[in-house]
Amino acid sequence: xxxxxxxxxxxxxxxxxxxxxxxxxxxxxxxxxxxxxxxxxxxxxxxxxxxxxxxxxxxxxxxxxxxxxxxxxxxxxxxxxxxxxxxxxxxxxxxxxxxxxxxxxxxxxxxxxxxxxxxxxxxxxxxxxxxxxxxxxxxxxxxxxxxxxxxxxxxxxxxxxxxxxxxxxxxxxxxxxxxxxxxxxxxxxxxxxxxxxxxxxxxxxxxxxxxxxxxxxxxxxxxxxxxxxxxxxxxxxxxxxxxxxxxxxxxxxxxxxxxxxxxxxxxxxxxxxxxxxxxxxxxxxxxxxxxxxxxxxxxxxxxxxxxxxxxxxxxxxxxxxxxxxxxxxx
Amino acid sequence: xxxxxxxxxxxxxxxxxxxxxxxxxxxxxxxxxxxxxxxxxxxxxxxxxxxxxxxxxxxxxxxxxxxxxxxxxxxxxxxxxxxxxxxxxxxxxxxxxxxxxxxxxxxxxxxxxxxxxxxxxxxxxxxxxxxxxxxxxxxxxxxxxxxxxxxxxxxxxxxxxxxxxxxxxxxxxxxxxxxxxxxxxxxxxxxxxxxxxxxxxxxxxxxxxxxxxxxxxxxxxxxxxxxxxxxxxxxxxxxxxxxxxxxxxxxxxxxxxxxxxxxxxxxxxxxxxxxxxxxxxxxxxxxxxxxxxx
Numbered sequence: 001x002x003x004x005x006x007x008x009x010x011x012x013x014x015x016x017x018x019x020x021x022x023x024x025x026x027x028x029x030x031x032x033x034x035x036x037x038x039x040x041x042x043x044x045x046x047x048x049x050x051x052x053x054x055x056x057x058x059x060x061x062x063x064x065x066x067x068x069x070x071x072x073x074x075x076x077x078x079x080x081x082x083x084x085x086x087x088x089x090x091x092x093x094x095x096x097x098x099x100x101x102x103x104x105x106x107x108x109x110x111x112x113x114x115x116x117x118x119x120x121x122x123x124x125x126x127x128x129x130x131x132x133x134x135x136x137x138x139x140x141x142x143x144x145x146x147x148x149x150x151x152x153x154x155x156x157x158x159x160x161x162x163x164x165x166x167x168x169x170x171x172x173x174x175x176x177x178x179x180x181x182x183x184x185x186x187x188x189x190x191x192x193x194x195x196x197x198x199x200x201x202x203x204x205x206x207x208x209x210x211x212x213x214x215x216x217x218x219x220x221x222x223x224x225x226x227x228x229x230x231x232x233x234x235x236x237x238x239x240x241x242x243x244x245x246x247x248x249x250x251x252x253x254x255x256x257x258x259x260x261x262x263x264x265x266x267x268x269x270x271x272x273x274x275x276x277x278x279x280x281x282x283x284x285x286x287x288x289x290x291x292x293x294x295x296x297x298x299x300x301x302x303x304x305x306x307x308x309x310x311x312x313x314x315x316x317x318x319x320x321x322x323x324x325x326x327x328x329x330x
Numbered sequence: 331x332x333x334x335x336x337x338x339x340x341x342x343x344x345x346x347x348x349x350x351x352x353x354x355x356x357x358x359x360x361x362x363x364x365x366x367x368x369x370x371x372x373x374x375x376x377x378x379x380x381x382x383x384x385x386x387x388x389x390x391x392x393x394x395x396x397x398x399x400x401x402x403x404x405x406x407x408x409x410x411x412x413x414x415x416x417x418x419x420x421x422x423x424x425x426x427x428x429x430x431x432x433x434x435x436x437x438x439x440x441x442x443x444x445x446x447x448x449x450x451x452x453x454x455x456x457x458x459x460x461x462x463x464x465x466x467x468x469x470x471x472x473x474x475x476x477x478x479x480x481x482x483x484x485x486x487x488x489x490x491x492x493x494x495x496x497x498x499x500x501x502x503x504x505x506x507x508x509x510x511x512x513x514x515x516x517x518x519x520x521x522x523x524x525x526x527x528x529x530x531x532x533x534x535x536x537x538x539x540x541x542x543x544x545x546x547x548x549x550x551x552x553x554x555x556x557x558x559x560x561x562x563x564x565x566x567x568x569x570x571x572x573x574x575x576x577x578x579x580x581x582x583x584x585x586x587x588x589x590x591x592x593x594x595x596x597x598x599x600x601x602x603x604x605x606x607x608x609x610x611x612x613x614x615x616x617x618x619x620x621x622x623x624x
Contacts, residue, residue: 057521059517059520059521087523087524087525088523089523090520090521090522090523091521091522091523091524092523095521095522096518096521096522098514098517098518098521099514100514103513103514103515104514104515104518105515105518106515106519106533106536106537107515107537108536108537108539108540109532109533109536117519117524117528117532118522118524121522121523121524121525121528122523165518168522
């Protein structure tokens with residue numbers, strides 16, 4: 001029997017139903033995530049990547065509504081669960097690491113109180129001492145001295161607070177950790193350390209990891225698979241190796257070209273011209289065409305389909321759909 | 331192995347300890363001065379039975395309307411009561427009323443503010459409307475109207491004052507909750523599977539408490555003044571209980587005859603007590619404001 005994938009997102013569509021109109025934040029998006037796998041979710045601000053992340057624990061902020069699709073966690077469709085059942089998934093099965101570590105901890109509570117609160121929420125029978133033991137172990141695993149569990153959040157630096165947030169996330173040994181831009185608020189050196197920490201924890205704890213970021217370069221080397229999102233659409237989905245070597249979508253190519261590379265002779269970075277569309281009044285056709293250097297007549301008229309470019313490599317672009325001979329060129 | 335020494339705090343961060351207070355500049359000193367005034371008046375009132383030279387309620391202990399002299403340092407009133415003894419014990423009712431009214435305000439304003447603003451929507455709208463309409467009345471007028479309806483006595487005075495000041499608590503709690511419930515740590519708590527109730531009680535409430543403490547301290551001063559006002563116009567306690575408010579009433583009647591001491595000393599005491607609470611409240615609000623820390 002084939003083992004069920006840990007997470008299966010199936011034609012998920014999420015709308016923000018505002019007074020001024022409908023904004024489609026996530027459009028008909030599907031992917032699967034196996035146990036222990038790392039997925040990078042890349043896109044610019046407003047591309048729907050955070051909304052997608054939050055939808056997995058069903059915390060899309062209002063007026064966001066999941067209008068269509070399924071999210072199956074271990075085979076259970078979480079969209080059919082009650083709020084009470086959902087509470088046991090949040091934190092216990094799926095943990096979330098937020099973007100801003102400076103405000104993600106309550107300033108009037110000691111670090112230990114955060115852990116005890118979390119562990120007790122999910123395992124009410126556990127004694128406080130046992131909860132503290134576990135908390136100390138988690139802190140130790142993220143590289144924070146366990147003695148410091150007695151301190152208040154303001155006594156830690158930003159990087160350390162993010163480590164504490166990660167320790168909170170792994171304390172209950174979840175199956176999946178979703179990290180929403182975990183390093184955006186941190187400086188570059190701390191960034192690399194936090195990301196490597198996440199990766200090594202993934203290896204020790206065997207959890208799956210979704211890394212949401214706007215920086216393609218940081219997920220390329222750390223993730224197994226990558227989804228590139230643009231204006232709510234999945235534009236490319238591939239293993240990071242394949243994406244790096246053989247990007248299919250013009251947007252992904254643009255992103256790759258905008259990463260500084262010291263080996264290239266050309267010193268100037270290529271940027272993608274223009275800015276993302278206003279999703280309140282989406283134009284017909286492909287969302288990316290106004291910025292695309294390959295745009296044709298057809299791209300204005302209708303949205304391109306998702307095509308399997310090579311096995312396991314999906315691209316949403318007409319160019320790939322109509323030039324199958326290109327797909328195996330390396 | 332390297333040993334890392336971490337500074338431990340004995341108190342939660344929002345309760346400053348005394349030694350650190352003096353190092354916090356003006357705000358620290360203001361708090362200390364205010365607290366000293368308030369505590370000494372409270373102590374004086376508590377010890378009144380032992381330290382006052384005469385029974386404050388007894389008439390004819392001395393000559394009528396005698397100006398301050400060596401036997402009666404603050405003089406006597408028109409009934410021959412010793413003013414010094416009356417000053418020493420006359421704050422008792424006022425302090426009781428102030429404490430009780432702040433307690434009532436907390437009892438009502440805090441939970442309603444928390445629940446209504448956390449729930450949001452129509453519940454929040456209804457409570458905001460009710461509280462805002464109460465807030466629109468001039469405080470003293472509303473307190474007089476309610477006191478006139480429910481009668482005199484310490485508890486009734488406290489109740490009528492509480493009605494006036496509940497909206498302040500509601501508003502400050504509401505504004506804080508609206509801010510805090512959108513902060514990442516409240517959202518993070520939700521993402522760890524915490525119940526709404528525990529988010530409210532364990533994440534939001536502790537962060538609201540510092541602001542409420544400040545409002546309460548400032549409100550003590552207002553409550554003192556309102557209590558004095560109610561007694562002054564006869565809606566406070568019985569005449570047989572010594573009270574600065576009553577002495578003001580008597581003093582006002584005696585003032586044309588030149589007996590300035592009957593109205594002056596209780597007046598000074600009321601101002602002093604209110605000032606003490608105000609200084610303490612202002613100082614605390616500076617100290618507890620996390621943005622000003624360090």
